[in-house]
Amino acid sequence: MNDLYGIDPQAPSNLRDLSGLLRLFGPSDGRFIADFPMAWRSELRDHMKSLSDLNQKAVEEWLVLSQHAILPNALRYKPNLSWAENASNLREHATRLIGPAGKVSNLVEPLDQILTDPNAFPDASGALIPRTISAYVAAAKPILMVSRKIVLIDPYFNLRSCDPDDRRSALKAERHRKFLKALLEAAVQENQCQAFEIHHAIEKSGSSTDIKNELISIARSVGASAMAFSVRPVEEQHARYLLGLKNGLHFDHGFDIHNNQTENHVAWIGKAALEPLLKRFT
Secondary structure, three states: OOEEEEEOOOOOOOHHHHHHHHOOOEHHHOEEEEOOOOOHHHHHHHHOOOOOHHHHHHHHHHHHHOHHHEEOOOOOOOOOOOHHHHHHHOOOOOOEEEEOOOOOOOOOEEHHHHHOOOOOOOOOOEEEEEOOHHHHHHHHHHHHHHOOEEEEEOOOOOOOOOOOOOHHHHHHHHHHHHHHHHHHHHHHHHOOOOEEEEEEOHHHHOOHHHHHHHHHHHHHHOOOOOOEEEEEEOOOOOOOEEEOOOOEEEEOOOOOOOOOOOEEEEEEOOHHHHHHHHHHHO
């Protein structure tokens, strides 16, 4: 899940190679391309300038379609070295490093071999992950890295116990606060999110005002006060999601955390289901 690939912008030599490659990447697939070097799309566009005008138009269309599959990174890139030489910096972060056809090295695999290998791009659309804060935040990282708005949908999400005598409810609220704090802290580090919204079942987890006040308090504690916050109701039986503006994750068991080695099925939402969700919630 969240497999990152390093691709030399000079790897595809024609439109067929480019389309064959880019169709394998996207949030719903759980496979992403490292923006390495920065402005990776511009470098690839320059590399494809020798193609006909019609093919260049198709290149641009593919780059637009793939824009949400490209994730920023802060790794150092030395312009006096080749992409393959720079790729050593990316090696520990990337599932695979892909270079031009026919060029083989210990680090970088040639594009022609990759595209004909049926096992080169394993399914990364979801996984059973530990029900821990770190695992949840890691799963959400591609959303935090690119989205200006984040929407959490969970009818059972609770930041404050409705009944002070209900110890189970109080402990669950405490676990949710810890997760939300870590999520907002990670969002601050990525410096992309401008708005955060929670949809929950009010009758299950207190009033919207109570939830929003708790949300703002947590945000202040991690330096996220500049974000806009809102809280809205959702029907009690609604599924649990974390949405960005162009991508989204389904959390099968919601956002509660446990240290009992249990797992949560977390998966990227496919395009057909994602579109109506984004229309409704973002």
